[in-house]
Amino acid sequence: METENYGPNLIQIARATDDILASVLNVSIDELPCVLSQRNIRLETAESIIKTLKDVCLGIGVDEACAYTPDEDFHPILLLDNQGESHDWSDDIGTKWEPMALRFCELVIIVEKQEAAEIENCYYILGSPITRYQYHMEVCVYSAKTGELVASETFLGEVPGECPKSAPQEQTTIYGERVSFKVFEEWLADLVNPP
Numbered sequence: 001m002e003t004e005n006y007g008p009n010l011i012q013i014a015r016a017t018d019d020i021l022a023s024v025l026n027v028s029i030d031e032l033p034c035v036l037s038q039r040n041i042r043l044e045t046a047e048s049i050i051k052t053l054k055d056v057c058l059g060i061g062v063d064e065a066c067a068y069t070p071d072e073d074f075h076p077i078l079l080l081d082n083q084g085e086s087h088d089w090s091d092d093i094g095t096k097w098e099p100m101a102l103r104f105c106e107l108v109i110i111v112e113k114q115e116a117a118e119i120e121n122c123y124y125i126l127g128s129p130i131t132r133y134q135y136h137m138e139v140c141v142y143s144a145k146t147g148e149l150v151a152s153e154t155f156l157g158e159v160p161g162e163c164p165k166s167a168p169q170e171q172t173t174i175y176g177e178r179v180s181f182k183v184f185e186e187w188l189a190d191l192v193n194p195p
Contacts, residue, residue, distance in 0.1 A: 054084030
């Protein structure tokens with residue numbers, strides 16, 4: 001049976017209790033955050049949730065958020081950049097892991113901008129040296145309720161190609177591939193425990 005996608009229509013009844021929502025959706029209260037995310041039944045706008053939670057990375061917890069306990073349950077997340085805005089990869093994840101109301105958010109994930117780090121300089125008798133760069137990206141996971149750091153990880157992009165024996169005189173750099181969304185998503189899935 002295909003589930004109906006109620007979309008943003010339920011924002012107007014955001015004050016309905018979880019008991020009522022669970023009853024209407026014919027699920028248990030424990031299943032409610034997961035079912036709302038899966039069906040994209042939004043009770044509050046994404047913008048209002050982001051606005052309330054954007055300072056969690058500063059150690060400022062939000063009492064209205066849900067407590068995080070590492071277990072096998074589903075843990076709704078908010079994915080932000082280091083400026084407190086929705087991260088570009090939020091679109092790739094979609095709403096399937098997103099909290100549909102502030103009270104369901106457990107984790108705030110801060111994804112830093114990918115930076116290229118110098119890993120080797122190659123020198124040539126004629127011409128400029130060539131510098132090899134590898135991308136890295138820092139990710140920090142915070143409890144939405146307490147503002148405490150729950151986990152962190154450094155992701156590395158692909159190692160750049162080796163320095164060639166000879167190269168055009170104007171070549172001065174070799175970059176590896178950036179950190180892929182797929183690698184990040186696989187790591188994140190272990191925290192979120194999606195259904």
